[in-house]
Amino acid sequence: MMSERKIIMVPGPVNYEPSVLRELSTPTPSHMSLDFAKAFKKAMEKLRELLNVDGKVFILAGGGTLAMEVAAVNVLNRNSKALVVSTGVFGDRFADLLTSYGVNVVKLSCKWGEAASLDDVKALLEAEGCDALFLTHVDTSTSVLNNVKELCRVAKDMGCLTVVDGVAATGGIEENMAGWGIDVLVTASQKALGVPPGLAIIALSDDALQLLRSNDRRLPCYYASLHNWLPIVESFEQGVPAYFSTPPVNLIQALSVSLELIFEEGLKKVYERHALVGKAFREALKKIGLKLIPVSEEICAPTLTAVWYPDGVVDREFRGLLSSLGVVVAGGLGPYSERYFRIGHMGRVGFTDIVSTIAAVEIALSKCGFEVKLGEGVAAAQDLLLKAGLTPLFY
Amino acid sequence: MMSERKIIMVPGPVNYEPSVLRELSTPTPSHMSLDFAKAFKKAMEKLRELLNVDGKVFILAGGGTLAMEVAAVNVLNRNSKALVVSTGVFGDRFADLLTSYGVNVVKLSCKWGEAASLDDVKALLEAEGCDALFLTHVDTSTSVLNNVKELCRVAKDMGCLTVVDGVAATGGIEENMAGWGIDVLVTASQKALGVPPGLAIIALSDDALQLLRSNDRRLPCYYASLHNWLPIVESFEQGVPAYFSTPPVNLIQALSVSLELIFEEGLKKVYERHALVGKAFREALKKIGLKLIPVSEEICAPTLTAVWYPDGVVDREFRGLLSSLGVVVAGGLGPYSERYFRIGHMGRVGFTDIVSTIAAVEIALSKCGFEVKLGEGVAAAQDLLLKAGLTPLFY
Known part of the structure; x- marks a missing residue:
């Protein structure tokens, strides 16, 4: 079970x-x-x-x-x-x-x-x-x-x-x-x-x-x-x-x-944290070689990230693998629903959530036939978070 | 506190x-x-x-x-x-x-x-x-x-x-x-x-x-x-x-x-239980000398009972006393809202809920100046429940 x-x-x-x-x-x-x-x-x-x-x-x-x-x-x-x-x-x-x-x-x-x-x-x-x-x-x-x-x-x-x-x-x-x-x-x-x-x-x-x-x-x-x-x-x-x-x-x-x-926690800190967490996900996903749906960095939401699948990656397979690793992400909605996935990163998302999600995405993508250098995305997020001096993310 | x-x-x-x-x-x-x-x-x-x-x-x-x-x-x-x-x-x-x-x-x-x-x-x-x-x-x-x-x-x-x-x-x-x-x-x-x-x-x-x-x-x-x-x-x-x-x-x-x-529990038993609990409350309240809002027994709901206050009993005082005894009942709604109260008895109402509510009502009424023979309402409910052979009320 x-x-x-x-x-x-x-x-x-x-x-x-x-x-x-x-x-x-x-x-x-x-x-x-x-x-x-x-x-x-x-x-x-x-x-x-x-x-x-x-x-x-x-x-x-x-x-x-x-x-x-x-x-x-x-x-x-x-x-x-x-x-x-x-x-x-x-x-x-x-x-x-x-x-x-x-x-x-x-x-x-x-x-x-x-x-x-x-x-x-x-x-x-x-x-x-x-x-x-x-x-x-x-x-x-x-x-x-x-x-x-x-x-x-x-x-x-x-x-x-x-x-x-x-x-x-x-x-x-x-x-x-x-x-x-x-x-x-x-x-x-x-x-x-x-x-x-x-x-x-x-x-x-x-x-x-x-x-x-x-x-x-x-x-x-x-x-x-x-x-x-x-x-x-x-x-x-x-x-x-x-x-x-x-x-x-x-x-x-x-x-x-x-x-x-x-x-x-304080509103200012909460918003800064969301901005940082969003950035960590985006840096990692881009490092992995994925393309985001928002066409430029300024219009990327700090609260979730929608990501195009690379050619050949099948939504059901990818998210099934992710889920078997203990990470649940969402599929797409609307006209391109099968062609992208979404990572929510709102509320009290912690360090462990970020790195484990990215690591799971790396594994799932590579199992789906997309070439990934394991750990590269994780490192990008670690790097950003470390520089921001915000680990652990709360208090 | x-x-x-x-x-x-x-x-x-x-x-x-x-x-x-x-x-x-x-x-x-x-x-x-x-x-x-x-x-x-x-x-x-x-x-x-x-x-x-x-x-x-x-x-x-x-x-x-x-x-x-x-x-x-x-x-x-x-x-x-x-x-x-x-x-x-x-x-x-x-x-x-x-x-x-x-x-x-x-x-x-x-x-x-x-x-x-x-x-x-x-x-x-x-x-x-x-x-x-x-x-x-x-x-x-x-x-x-x-x-x-x-x-x-x-x-x-x-x-x-x-x-x-x-x-x-x-x-x-x-x-x-x-x-x-x-x-x-x-x-x-x-x-x-x-x-x-x-x-x-x-x-x-x-x-x-x-x-x-x-x-x-x-x-x-x-x-x-x-x-x-x-x-x-x-x-x-x-x-x-x-x-x-x-x-x-x-x-x-x-x-x-x-x-x-x-x-x-079984639907039949659940409905019978509600009927019995409702009857226990009504018997007790009538024994205490209170008048119910429904004009006849057949149209009394098994799920709650609305009860007229005797003359001189003030809603806020009565329910305040009840609450201080650990029992929360509702006031009235609509045109006579100040003149009656409501006891809900739905869901998994147990023996202790019934007798303690009635005992609290007796105390509160007598503190509000209404003559009550303490324990009489409780006894009416006990009697009915005992005869029904349904204590404890679940399983």
């Missing part, structure tokens, strides 16, 4: 901290208890600080896709015109989602592996007169990083509402909502926030909140309606339990523990 | 089995792994068996309210006319939800504490020509039990689609979808199914599935669209992972463990 003990290097779920998992298994208090209210309040406060948002944070039971939908239905209406910038499968999803609600969508599809160009976005916003910009911070399908700061600033200055999908970024890359002009940010628990899947998170700036309050032609919704959740959030912010639909108590308590770990 | 150790006698969350909580804290496998696929498949299979449904079961990250919405948006359209039978806050919620989508709603509001009458429902269905009947099995606000079997059979025979909210019933009371003519049943994890909150569960009969497939004018939705989830469910049913939105892996694995416990 194969061991259950594996390292999970997919772009979410990740390897969660034991203290977070222990919190998850705490006997569930009543969702109307002061104990839970304390944890809920803390989770909201820490998320607001993490995102530097002046408005509100909503935490719902749901997936990241629900979070995207919550953003859309609450701040748009049927007359809205939205520019959706797509850098992969999840940008496309934003467009599909909006289209399914009858929103007028202008879609800017970036080439596979490329990020959005500021000029293109600016030109389209001007030419099309869009009310809103929908943008993916890191598209989990391509590992392409968009320059959210620059793009949102420009859109916001043009009077556009800005909506950012931070699912594969939040907690691993800075997202400064007030500073960068992000009105709505949606994310999920299971990636760099370090909590098992099941939480949809939606942050609204004060501007977006005002829009929510005045949006009497918003798209049809009920569970996703922030009008239903706003009084609940406001009550829990005062430490007073309130009820609309039973919240996912254990996951929210686990989130509050995970956010505590993040702030204990 | 007060102990965190309390017994949770609210109508969900409940006191979860340690083995379920341990499963929840298992390091999360990839949502695309065969290990997870096995657990997901098992959870779906066991739910289908539990509900005796010939169609499909969908398990989403979400609350019970999302499950209600999923039912509505997938099988109705804007031309639908629905009869909503309300026996409390959650029946009202069904009506609000449908109205917010522009569905034509006929609402039958039962008096507080009363169940739906078959004649009234039949007459309304005939007079109004409704396409669908929406019904709450047990309304968590009133603890009123509807005769789902009878009502659905009649509606179904009239060509109506039947949708049942089983949130406060599933796993504690029989729900025989194929046998009773239930087309759609919605429920959630945190009550008698014995898993912490965060799972919305939707079961569709074959008739409902056919309707889903042909419903090209369905209400707007995306995350809640079962068209998006159907291929995923079909794949996992074959044990093959597939992806739409990352599922709540840990909660689903915990659900599979909890369902195993339910089937190990």
Whole structure:
């Protein structure tokens, strides 16, 4: 029998901290208890600080896709015109989602592996007169990083509402909502926030909140309606339990523990660590002779890396070998799904995760017939990490 | 400092089995792994068996309210006319939800504490020509039990689609979808199914599935669209992972463990146990001199009991005292929220939970100035349980 003990290097779920998992298994208090209210309040406060948002944070039971939908239905209406910038499968999803609600969508599809160009976005916003910009911070399908700061600033200055999908970024890359002009940010628990899947998170700036309050032609919704959740959030912010639909108590308590770990380490250090770990993986993979999907280093996400297979390497065989070595990585998504794989490196990825993943990739590739000088990729990562003086990676 | 150790006698969350909580804290496998696929498949299979449904079961990250919405948006359209039978806050919620989508709603509001009458429902269905009947099995606000079997059979025979909210019933009371003519049943994890909150569960009969497939004018939705989830469910049913939105892996694995416990005990025994435990609470509460909200014994839910406060007993004081004794019960919901309390008794409620809750209620009432002969309620429960020969309650 194969061991259950594996390292999970997919772009979410990740390897969660034991203290977070222990919190998850705490006997569930009543969702109307002061104990839970304390944890809920803390989770909201820490998320607001993490995102530097002046408005509100909503935490719902749901997936990241629900979070995207919550953003859309609450701040748009049927007359809205939205520019959706797509850098992969999840940008496309934003467009599909909006289209399914009858929103007028202008879609800017970036080439596979490329990020959005500021000029293109600016030109389209001007030419099309869009009310809103929908943008993916890191598209989990391509590992392409968009320059959210620059793009949102420009859109916001043009009077556009800005909506950012931070699912594969939040907690691993800075997202400064007030500073960068992000009105709505949606994310999920299971990636760099370090909590098992099941939480949809939606942050609204004060501007977006005002829009929510005045949006009497918003798209049809009920569970996703922030009008239903706003009084609940406001009550829990005062430490007073309130009820609309039973919240996912254990996951929210686990989130509050995970956010505590993040702030204990310090946001700056957490982001630097993600940048370093991402770089270590990229250096190693390039040294091995692999080609990354993002076309240039500046648009490589610090949170995951999508890598083309060399000719002749078969996805199923490669990932099967990796798994037998105790390392789980993800296959591709979208049009090239069989032709690449993805390594997630978000949350508390440690030294052992990095070197063992790279060593396993080397072995698996060589077994798949690709010529690899064993240890070369590992050495590249070791070298970088040693120079950065950041071993061990925590504290 | 007060102990965190309390017994949770609210109508969900409940006191979860340690083995379920341990499963929840298992390091999360990839949502695309065969290990997870096995657990997901098992959870779906066991739910289908539990509900005796010939169609499909969908398990989403979400609350019970999302499950209600999923039912509505997938099988109705804007031309639908629905009869909503309300026996409390959650029946009202069904009506609000449908109205917010522009569905034509006929609402039958039962008096507080009363169940739906078959004649009234039949007459309304005939007079109004409704396409669908929406019904709450047990309304968590009133603890009123509807005769789902009878009502659905009649509606179904009239060509109506039947949708049942089983949130406060599933796993504690029989729900025989194929046998009773239930087309759609919605429920959630945190009550008698014995898993912490965060799972919305939707079961569709074959008739409902056919309707889903042909419903090209369905209400707007995306995350809640079962068209998006159907291929995923079909794949996992074959044990093959597939992806739409990352599922709540840990909660689903915990659900599979909890369902195993339910089937190990045996459905018949589980339902008998809930009936007995409910009766024990009611006998005790009546002996103490309290009046239940359901107006007659036949419509008292086996899963929770809503109880009027005697004159002069103040909710906050009463429940505060109870909590200081280590017992957490719920306040009221809806128009009489300050005037009654609710004891949840679903999932694996044991002998100790029953007698200690009743003893605490006796003490708290007497401290609140209501005359109680201490031990009388406890004795009534002991007597009933002893006669039933079911101590200990498990195995």
